[in-house]
Amino acid sequence: MADQQQQPYYQHQHEPHQTTKNISGSQIMTIITLFPLGGLLLLISGIILTGTIIGLAVATPLFVIFSPVLVPAVLALGLAVTGFLTSGAFGITALSSLAWLVKYFRQGQGYDAAEMAKQRAQGMAGYVGHRARDVGHKTQDVAGRA
Template sequence: MAEHQQRPGFMPEKGPSTSQVLAVITLFPVGGILLVLSGLTLAGTLIGLTVATPLFVIFSPVLVPAALVLALAVTGFLTSGAFGITALSSLSWIVNYFRKGHVTEQMEHARRRVQEGAGQLGMKAKEAGHGIQGKAQETTRT
């Protein structure tokens, strides 16, 4: 078996390339520095929390209502904005609907139906009037 052939499942026999070595040499210290900074940040956070906890306990009667008021104010502003955007988009949709002429077709259809309904109502009123007039004439005869 020749030494320069690769066996399946094994790494090639040649070493890493120069760019791979440079990448490891460059990134290893950067990763170490970032890891140290991460540890320092965690330690600073824990120290700050340790110092601030008694202050939170002492001032909690003031801080809790203040946080609640702040949360409600932010919620109110966001809700107001959402309602405003909804209203503007609805008005925009209505204006575009009118501009495209969909309403004129529907208005004509509605007008015809109202006229038909008014005609039918007039006929019924006329029939009712004739019925009342007939009854009135009968009562005057008797």
């Protein structure tokens, strides 16, 4: 019993079946091909990063010198693009509204709505005319008393 307690734990575990994975020839060829390719791409990305940093270091003083010209130019360009986009959005909205209106009237549902709108307009015109006559009569009455 004392011997079992002194022995390390890992000696008591036995794996019933140990598998070893063999690497095939195609996998070796893949590694041989991709390892240099990955290294080459890493080297190219490092060269591009270095060139970008050097270019930014050279261009920064030019941006500072020409900023009084560049900032208004970028602002004007941004406003122009915003104007064109807004104009296009309003145009598309107007066209879609008109298309919906034409579709609505062509389906026959719009004729009833158009008649109701026409009757409301006529009723409102009659009401406004009646009120105008009343105001005119009251004005005449007040002017006649004076």
